Amino acid sequence: MQIRYLLALSLLPQLVLAEETTTPDANMQCIVEPPVPRPAISDSDETEIALQEIQIISNRSEAEMGKQARFNGDVSFSQGGRHIAADEAILDQGEERLDANGNLVFQDQMITITADSLVAEMRNNSASLWGAQYWLHGQQIHGDAEKLEITPDNNLHLTKTNFTTCPPGDTSWLLEAETIKIDSTEEWGELWDAKLRIGDVPVFYIPYMTIPVSDKRKSGFLFPLLSTSTTNGVEVATPYYWNISPEYDLTLTPHYMSSRGLFLKSDFRYLAGDAQQGQINVEYLGNDDMLSDSQDRYLYHWEHRGAINENWRVLANFTDVSDNNYFNDLKSEVQRATDNQMSRIGEISYFEQNWDFTARVQDIKVLGEEEKPYQVMPQVGLNYRAPDFWNGLDFSLLSEVSNFEHDDNEYSTATRLHIEPTVSYPIHGPAGSLTSEVKLLQTYYWQNDNGFEANQELASSVSRTLPQVRLHGQINFERFTSYFNENYRQTLEPQFQYLYVGYEDQDDIGIYDTAKIQEDYFGLFRDRRFSGIDRIADANQFTLGLTTRLFDDHNVETFRFSLGQIYYLEDSKVGISDPINPINNLTQENTSNSVLAAELSTKLYKDWYMSGAIQYDTKQSDNKKSEVTLDFRPGANKLLQFSYRYVPDLLNTNTNESVNISQTGMRAAWPINDNWYLVGNWYYDLNESRSVETYTGFQYESCCWAVRLSYHYRIKTNYEDDFNPVQDNRELFESGLYLNFVIKGLGGSGPLGVSDMLNDGLFNYRKPLYLKN
Known part of the structure; x- marks a missing residue:
């Protein structure tokens, strides 16, 4: 028979620590289950009051009011959020002290403890436990302590203790310390005379250190990164994280490279x-020993974005480096080696429901090119929208004023005003859509020709007025059918577009922000051939396209195929000749139709997926561009991908010569078991008959630690540079060996993931045209 004993004693609120928001993977069997005191703990919220009721339940009791009370057999002590279970307990009401022992379990919102014995001083809300084992809630941290104290200020003091995040019985790593103090307010712990053991072997002595006991940020060293490569030699990076305040933090990384x-x-x-x-x-390398003159190398980067209030938005982005080959030689935290453009932007915007205003300045630095793009100093835009302003008609007005400057005084400069009113009549319904649109493209230029364009005389002022008419329609058909004994809903979506743009000679206008646009199926239905508005191509053309899709019983798209082509009623007379960026040069060929553009994405069978795209010149019987990928994705982190891409007439910025790209590749990610993963990439240049990238990575991850060993062999992009001329010792290929190691629970950089291994290379992983599993 259970006996209930009720008292009212003054206790302070118990210690509470924030729980981590992440939990380990259950497949790794990382979940550590602490014992639960008897009876089961209620999940009801605790109300903080000065006086709280104490409830004691036991099988037998001997008590005298105001003196000692002895409890035996399944003793359960509860007050607020604290619970104690034991075989025996003695409550001294005069001293306000509780002694308990025998199968003892202590629990509050922060911690669960099993111990040999407990003494609780309820006057000052302190407790001491001997022979303790503890578990911090919401985390994998647990350990042993010869003595564990809960102090009056709700902190924890542990003597001759240890802790780990590994499951019980797993000694992959263990941190032993003479003393650990855990601060409940700051949510971090202090350790004195600590030793780190890896597999029962002491590997590191730490006289003093601090560790986080929640996901709250804490200053301290992160785990070092080790690697070796043919260009940088042996590399060791030791990041230090400084939690300056809730609003600021700083990571400092000394990165030593032996070469x-x-x-x-x-x-x-x-x-x-x-x-x-x-x-x-800010990044700095003084006296680079790999360069002939041991030049200093540096990077500055500032990025800011956000909202001032409900209407105002701001954006700033500025990056500068010492030389063109900075990203090729050094592992930066700002950009990848494949990025050769740095955009410097300052922008402020104001948004209302029907209109918005934007002011921006922009400068683009292109690495490896002698010619520099124009600077936009500044550009001001005002846009207005009035949907359904009269009898179903929509009205919009785009306006922009841009001033173009250049660092080289020999280049022309200009101010451009563009106004673009549009009236459209959209009709939408389940069966299809039809949109009629009329635009007036009015542009004014005021140009200062400084004589750079020897073969092109620019007018000091230009007024260009072009009308545009566009009619776009689509019809939606669907039916229910079956293929290969599977039921599907099939759609057939033919669409057409008629586009007319007036002609005007534009050779007396400079090229400031305009380039040709990549052609694909969706590009067939654009109303422009060029980005920017320095050239607006005349047009009198029809576009015909067709898309068909298959949806399964769960309404998931499993097949999509699109095919389309433009039919020119008249040849376009407007081309582009850009002395700054020759890749943009484009003239209109006399042809009756455009390339035939097709795109395909499909689930072939079970876990096999394929996607592809092609632009084919039917008149010349020539492949203008194509790519295809074949994926096998049977489950999470399981992938085999085969790919091929062909791009002709691609400009080599180093030689200004046209080259054809023909590359094939293979990518794989596969779990060997619950802990081991293998990731590999291989890409081969068919024209040059050589590998351009090889990547192999092995990763082991358990619930308490992770390690990754990877090998990388890839082609390097070596730019000509006045600062650092390309030298004989600059290698065309770079190979390296990299080691990452994380002990979870000691403030490491987080679990290593398979997804970032897939993207750790020149070619990022992409699923076939966004088809879902």
């Missing part, structure tokens, strides 16, 4: 109010 020297990197992040954030990166 180059000491590379210093800093990443400062900040919050500006509730809706704005940014970061500042």
Whole structure:
């Protein structure tokens, strides 16, 4: 028979720590289950009051009011959020002290403890436990302690203790310490005389260190990164994280490279109010030993974005480097080696329901090119929208004023005003849509011709007025059918477009922000041939396209095929000749139709997927561009992908010569078992008969630690550079061996993932045209 004993004693609120928001993968069997005291704990919220009721339940009791009370057999002590279960307990009401022992379990919102014995001083809300084992809630941290104290200020003091995040019985790593103090407010722990053991072997002694006991940020060293490569030699990086305040933090990374020297990197992040954030990166390598003159190399980067209020938005982005080959030689935190453009933008915008205003400045630095693009200093845009303003008609007005400057005084400069009113009449319904649209393209230029364009005389002022008429329609058919004994809903979506744009000679206008647009199926239905508005091509053409799709019983798209072509009623007379970027040069060929563009994405069978696209010149019987990928994705982190791409007449910016790209590749990611993963990439250039990238990575991950070993062999992009001329010792290919190691629970950089291994290379992984599993 259970006996209930009720008292009213003054106790302080118990210790509470925030729980982590992430949990380990259950497949790794990482979940550590602490014992639960008897009876089961209620999940009801605790109300903080000065006086709280104490409830004691036991099989037998001997008690005298105001003196000692002895309890035996399945003793359960509860007060607020604290619970104690034991075989025996003695409550001294005069001293306000509780002694308990025998199968003892202590639990509150932060921690569960089993111990040999417990003494609780209820006057000052403290407790001491001997022979303790503890588990921190919401985390995998657990360990042993000879003595564990809960202090009056709700902190924990542990003596002759240890902890780990590995399951019980797993000694992959263990941190032993003479003393650990856990601060309940700051949510971090202090350790004295600590030893780190890996597999029962002591590997590191730490006289003093701090560790996080929640997901709250804490200053300290992160795990080092080790690698070796043919260009940088042996590399060791030791990041240090500084939690300056809730609004600011800084990561400092000394990165030593035996072939180059000491590379210093800093990443400062900040919050500006509730809706704005940014970061500042500074990187510096003094006296690069791989360069003939041991030049200094550096990077500056600032990025800021956010909302001032409900209407105003701001954006800033600025990056500068010492030389063209900076990203090719050094592992930066800002850009990848494949990025050769740095955009510097400052922008402020204002948004209302029917109109918006934007002011921006922009400068683009292109690495490896002698010619520089124009700077936009500044550009001001005002856009207005009036849907259904009269009898179903929509009206919009786009307007923009841009001033173009150039660092080289020999280049022309210009101010451009563009106004684009549009009236459209959209008709939409389940059976299809029809949109009629009329635009007036009015542009004014004021140009200062400084004589760079020797073969092109620019007018000091130009007024260009072009009408545009566009009619676009689509019909939606669908039916229910079956293929290969599977039921599907099939759609047939033919669409057409008629486009007319007036002609005007534009050779007296400079090229400031205009380039040709990549052709594909969806590009057939654009109303422009060029980005920007320095050239607006005349047009009198029809576009015909057809798309068909298959949806399964769960309404998931499993097949999509699109085919289309433009039919020219008249030849376009407007081309583009850009002395700054020759890749943009384009003249209109006398042809009756465009390339035939087709795109396909399909689920072939079970876990096999395929996607492809082609632009084919039917008149010349010539492949203008094509790509195809074949994926096998049977489950999470399981992937085999085969790919091929062909791009003709691609400009080599180093030689200004046209080259054809013909590459095939293979990518794989596969779990060997619950802990081991294998990721590999291989890409081969068929024209040059050589590999351009090989990547192999092995990763082991358990619930308490992870390690990754990877090998990388890839082609390097070596630019000509006045700062650092391409030398004989610059290698065309780079190979390297990389090691990443994380002990979870000691403030590492987080679990290593398979997804970032898939993207750790020159070619990022893409699913076939967004088809879902």
